[in-house]
Amino acid sequence: MTGSSVAVLMVTDSPAREPHPAAHWSAIARVAPLSEIGALDLSAFSAILVDADLSSTATIDRLKKSLQALERNIPRYFLVTEGRRVEMVQANVLRAHATETRPLTAEGLKRLLSSTLPQPVDEAADTSSAAIARAASRALGSAFESLRSNTALDSTTVARASNDIVDSVGAGGLGQWLDTVRAHHQGTYQHCLLVTGVLTNFAQKVGMSQADVSKLTTAGLLHDIGKATIPVAILEKPGKLSAEEFAEIARHPIEGFDYLTAHADLSPDILAAVRGHHEYLDGSGYPDGLMASQIGDLTRIVTICDIYGALSERRAYKPAMPPAQALAILEDMCVAGKLETALVRALRQAVETG
Numbered sequence: 001m002t003g004s005s006v007a008v009l010m011v012t013d014s015p016a017r018e019p020h021p022a023a024h025w026s027a028i029a030r031v032a033p034l035s036e037i038g039a040l041d042l043s044a045f046s047a048i049l050v051d052a053d054l055s056s057t058a059t060i061d062r063l064k065k066s067l068q069a070l071e072r073n074i075p076r077y078f079l080v081t082e083g084r085r086v087e088m089v090q091a092n093v094l095r096a097h098a099t100e101t102r103p104l105t106a107e108g109l110k111r112l113l114s115s116t117l118p119q120p121v122d123e124a125a126d127t128s129s130a131a132i133a134r135a136a137s138r139a140l141g142s143a144f145e146s147l148r149s150n151t152a153l154d155s156t157t158v159a160r161a162s163n164d165i166v167d168s169v170g171a172g173g174l175g176q177w178l179d180t181v182r183a184h185h186q187g188t189y190q191h192c193l194l195v196t197g198v199l200t201n202f203a204q205k206v207g208m209s210q211a212d213v214s215k216l217t218t219a220g221l222l223h224d225i226g227k228a229t230i231p232v233a234i235l236e237k238p239g240k241l242s243a244e245e246f247a248e249i250a251r252h253p254i255e256g257f258d259y260l261t262a263h264a265d266l267s268p269d270i271l272a273a274v275r276g277h278h279e280y281l282d283g284s285g286y287p288d289g290l291m292a293s294q295i296g297d298l299t300r301i302v303t304i305c306d307i308y309g310a311l312s313e314r315r316a317y318k319p320a321m322p323p324a325q326a327l328a329i330l331e332d333m334c335v336a337g338k339l340e341t342a343l344v345r346a347l348r349q350a351v352e353t354g
C-alpha cells in the first residue's frame with residue numbers, strides 16, 4: 001500500500017484479533033502474537049506496530065523488555081483506543097514514534113508510516129515538528145501526572161517543550177504544526193498542543209516580544225492542566241454533557257489554577273489565564289463569571305485561541321473544522337459580546353498568514 005520497501009512487524013495481544021485486518025496490507029510483513037515478541041528478531045523489520053492493551057502491566061513489561069533490547073531505534077507505533085488516556089501515556093513511555101486510534105484503517109497506517117523519520121536515532125537532536133510534538137506530549141503527560149500526585153511541576157521540561165514549539169511553529173508555520181498534531185495525538189493532549197500552536201502563531205504574527213511569545217506558549221500548554229482531575233469518560237464524551245457532567249468539567253480552571261499556584265513558579269498573568277480562559281466579556285463564562293474589566297489581555301487571547309483550537313480538533317467522530325468556519329463562529333461570539341473583536345480579527349490575520 002505504500003509502494004515502498006517498508007516491512008512492518010505487527011504485534012497483537014489477542015489471538016481473536018487474528019487474522020488482523022492489517023495483515024492484508026502490503027506494508028505489514030508479519031503479524032505475530034505478543035507472547036512471541038521475545039523470540040522474534042525485531043531488527044529484521046523496518047518498523048513495529050503494536051495493537052495490544054496498553055493498560056495491562058504485564059503487556060507493558062513484555063513490550064519494554066523487547067523494545068529496550070533493540071540496538072537500533074526502530075520506529076514503533078501503537079494503536080490506542082480513543083479516550084483511554086492510560087494508553088496514550090504508556091505509548092509515550094514506550095517512546096512511540098506515533099499513535100493511531102483503533103480501529104486502524106489503511107489511511108491510518110499510511111499516516112503512521114509517513115511519520116517515520118529517516119534517522120530517528122537521537123530524539124534530542126531531532127527538530128522535526130513530529131518529534132517536537134511528541135516531546136511536548138510527554139511533557140504534558142508528566143505535568144498532568146504531577147497534578148494528580150500533587151507534586152511539583154517539572155518546569156524545565158515544560159520550558160523546553162515551550163521553546164521547541166516556538167521554534168517549530170516559527171519555522172514550519174501553523175498549518176504544519178496543526179497537521180502534525182492532529183495526525184499523531186488524541187484527546188486532551190491533542191487539544192492542548194493545538195491550542196498552544198495557535199497561541200504561539202498568534203503571538204509571533206502580531207509581533208509580540210520573545211518573552212511574551214514564550215509566555216503565551218506556556219499558557220497554552222498548561223491552560224487545561226486541571227483536566228487531569230476530570231474523568232476521561234466526561235472529557236471525551238462525544239455528545240452533549242448533562243448538567244452534572246458539565247459541573248464536573250467546569251472545575252478544571254480552578255483545579256489547574258490551585259495546583260500551579262502551589263506547585264509552580266509562573267507569572268500571575270499565566271495563572272490568571274489558566275483560571276479565566278472560559279470567562280466571557282459579558283460575564284456569562286465560568287468559573288468566576290468575570291466581566292470585561294476584570295479579564296486581562298493574556299486571558300482574552302488564550303480564550304479565543306482555546307475556542308479556535310477546540311474547533312480545529314480531529315476526533316474519531318468528527319473531522320477538523322475548516323479555519324473559515326471556526327473563525328466565523330468566533331466572529332459571531334464577538335457580535336454576542338463575549339469576545340473582543342480586535343483580537344479575533346488579529347487571530348484571523350495570524351491564521352490566514354500562518
Ligand SMILES: [Fe+2]
Nearest residue numbers: 223224277278
Ligand atoms: Fe479549558
Ligand SMILES: [Fe+2]
Nearest residue numbers: 195223224306
Ligand atoms: Fe482548552
